[in-house]
Each structure stands twice: as C-alpha cells, then as structure tokens.
Amino acid sequence: MFSVRVEKVIKYNENFSTIFFDSYLKSYPGQFIMVNVFGYEEIPLSLSSPNSVTVKAVGETTRALINIQTGELLGIRGPFGRPFTPTSDRALLIAGGIGAAPLFYLHDYLKTRCKSIKVIYGAKTQEELIWKSRFENVVIVTEDGSEGIKGTVLDLVKKEDIDSYSKIYCCGPKEMLKALYKHFEDFDVLNKTEFSMENYMRCGIGVCGSCVMENGLRVCADGPVFRGDELDF
Numbered sequence: 001m002f003s004v005r006v007e008k009v010i011k012y013n014e015n016f017s018t019i020f021f022d023s024y025l026k027s028y029p030g031q032f033i034m035v036n037v038f039g040y041e042e043i044p045l046s047l048s049s050p051n052s053v054t055v056k057a058v059g060e061t062t063r064a065l066i067n068i069q070t071g072e073l074l075g076i077r078g079p080f081g082r083p084f085t086p087t088s089d090r091a092l093l094i095a096g097g098i099g100a101a102p103l104f105y106l107h108d109y110l111k112t113r114c115k116s117i118k119v120i121y122g123a124k125t126q127e128e129l130i131w132k133s134r135f136e137n138v139v140i141v142t143e144d145g146s147e148g149i150k151g152t153v154l155d156l157v158k159k160e161d162i163d164s165y166s167k168i169y170c171c172g173p174k175e176m177l178k179a180l181y182k183h184f185e186d187f188d189v190l191n192k193t194e195f196s197m198e199n200y201m202r203c204g205i206g207v208c209g210s211c212v213m214e215n216g217l218r219v220c221a222d223g224p225v226f227r228g229d230e231l232d233f
C-alpha cells in the first residue's frame with residue numbers, strides 16, 4: 001500500500017464527489033484501485049482519471065470519502081484488473097448512474113484515439129447525473145424525466161444502429177447491464193460489447209474468492225471488464 005494526498009474535491013451534491021489525488025497512477029481506463037479510507041474500510045473504486053475516483057455514498061466508507069478534505073491522506077493498492085479494450089473506430093459508451101465513473105476515463109482516453117464517440121448517460125433522476133460536461137456528444141436519459149429524455153438507457157440503445165459501432169462499453173447497475181446484455185445477445189453482437197462488473201471484493205488480487213461470479217470468473221483478477229460473450233447473466 002502507498003499513500004496519496006487529496007489535492008481537490010468536487011462535491012456535486014450530498015451523495016456524489018470526485019476526489020483528485022496528488023499522484024497520477026500508471027493505469028488504463030476500466031482499472032480499479034483498493035482505497036483505504038483511514039478509520040474506515042478498504043473499498044474498490046474505479047479510476048475516473050489517472051488521478052481521481054468518483055464516488056457515490058452508499059455506506060459508511062463511501063460517505064466518509066465523499067466528505068474528505070483537501071490535504072488528507074488515502075491508502076491505495078493497485079491499480080488492478082483488466083481494463084477496457086480501446087477501439088480506433090466508432091465507440092458507444094453506455095453509463096448508468098455512478099457507472100459513469102470508469103467511462104469518464106475511457107471517454108478521455110478514446111477522444112484522441114478513435115473516429116467518434118457517442119455517450120448514452122442515464123440515471124433514475126437528475127441528482128445522479130454528475131459531471132455531464134466531461135462527455136462530448138452525450139444523450140441524457142432519466143427514469144423520472146427530470147432531465148433529458150424520459151426513459152431508460154435501453155430505450156435509447158434500441159434506437160441506435162448497433163452495427164455502426166465497433167465497440168460498445170457498458171457500466172452501471174446490475175439490472176441495467178442485464179437488460180443491455182439481453183438486447184445485445186438478441187442482436188448477436190455480444191463479442192463487441194464490454195461490461196464493467198462490480199461484485200463485492202476483499203483482496204482485489206484474485207486470492208480470497210469473494211468476488212467470484214456464477215461462471216467461475218473473478219471480477220478482480222479476470223475483470224472487472226469482461227467481453228459480453230464471456231458473461232452469463
């Protein structure tokens with residue numbers, strides 16, 4: 001484990017923050033770090049850039065983290081895991097809620113490397129749509145219609161010409177991923193999709209077995225990014 005110092009915190013509202021630290025980690029989009037919030041637990045978080053994590057408060061540790069102050073220290077292990085596979089052609093990014101975190105990093109990485117990027121960014125309500133300005137060419141959708149189009153990301157994906165994309169990257173709640181998986185399975189395009197999975201983790205390095213999925217793959221060491229045709233929802 002090594003320590004980083006918090007350099008800046010962007011607090012979007014009472015439940016969401018992006019925390020920047022003073023070191024750029026040698027990493028790729030889709031990789032995660034184990035973050036030790038001193039006095040609390042060690043938790044897995046995707047990198048939202050080489051020097052940041054973007055966090056939703058769901059329990060004690062994430063609540064403490066979104067309220068951390070500039071100058072405080074965090075313990076870090078990693079970066080770990082298999083990242084997204086880049087494309088030089090047309091990319092479709094599909095983000096649900098805090099699932100946008102690793103896709104912020106991927107978006108910035110692909111921006112100068114691929115032909116075009118389209119983002120579909122959805123959430124239950126406006127409050128969960130954070131840092132929208134990070135995405136260019138983005139379509140917003142909310143379940144309650146408080147911002148953008150009213151509906152789900154799947155409603156928008158159904159209107160896309162899926163064959164025109166060389167890669168489709170998905171991250172969000174399990175139910176959303178499941179629905180997308182089924183849709184892409186029906187169109188027989190799972191081989192060009194990538195899903196970032198978020199199972200409960202302990203060691204983060206493939207040893208303890210706590211993140212194993214039904215298909216036997218470990219989210220921490222075999223993922224967290226998997227090709228659609230490697231998954232079985």
Ligand SMILES: Cc1cc2nc3c(=O)[nH]c(=O)nc-3n(C[C@H](O)[C@H](O)[C@H](O)COP(=O)(O)OP(=O)(O)OC[C@H]3O[C@@H](n4cnc5c(N)ncnc54)[C@H](O)[C@@H]3O)c2cc1C
Binds near residue numbers: 045055059060102224
């Ligand atoms: C590879 C990976 C990357 C992640 N990236 C991010 C990220 O970029 N930003 C972010 O905000 N969160 C991310 N998470 C989820 C984050 O790790 C959990 O929200 C965190 O561990 C919860 O800790 P806590 O002590 O605050 O809450 P806890 O008290 O542990 O849990 C509070 C509630 O959240 C649920 N929960 C806990 N862990 C998870 C999980 N992994 N998935 C779904 N529900 C969970 C619990 O069941 C419980 O209902 C990621 C998880 C993984 C495995």
Ligand code: FES
Binds near residue numbers: 200202206211218
């Ligand atoms: S967290 Fe221990 S094997 Fe994945």
